Amino acid sequence: MTQRKKLIAGNWKMNGSLSANQALLSGLVGQSQGLVADVAVCVPFPYLAQAQEVLKDSAVAWGAQTLSEREPGACTGEVAASMLQEFGCRYVIVGHSERRTLFGESSVVVAQKAEHARVSGLCPIICVGETLAERESGATLNVLKSQLEPLRAGLLTSADFVLAYEPVWAIGTGKTASPEQAQEVHAYLRNWLVERAAAISLEAQQRIAGVRILYGGSMKPANAQSLLAQPDIDGGLIGGASLVLEEFLAICRAA
């Protein structure tokens, strides 16, 4: 069985200030020794330089929360993969439900963003998840499948990406998927990846087993351990709790 090192990634969303970040980032550096899991923070674009400066000699990685699917050039307000690379990013979140809902990002665009990240040496954290209405109508697995479908063969073959299952109804609501609910979906996602990779090549099939699938949606110190104990939950994508040093560290320690 493939052993996957757990990853706990903080998604700060549109939060932070230079002074608050300084305290949070230095606290992380000071207290992250001895953690078994990989740890990362995905910060707003203007704070990438600060994250790089504070985290550069630590085991904590950093990244961004989205990127452009276009080539650098005439595209006001957008940020290219090559720019993120210049700030030492390892990760970039793509397809978060807030981007899909508020900014109309389709699964095709999300796949393009993931591909741009990959070819620039960044590791995309690709988010998928169903709404409450979709879950209640029994459409969860079909929704997830349609979100995954456009992912490119090159990305799947590289296996240098992370998948994050984030049920929309659990994001920022305090409602968490039960460990069993989450495990059921993660197992489905794992199986989808394996089948798709097997259809590409033996090499892709072998590598895909190492892809980590994170759970996101109101993961807190109180529920982290039971979620992270599931065989197909390889870490967490943490929103609110990643802004509170002690809570984020407690989740990292649970992994």
Ligand SMILES: O=C[C@H](O)COP(=O)(O)O
């Ligand atoms: O990207 C993180 C997720 O949206 C989860 O956010 P949350 O932990 O605040 O529910």
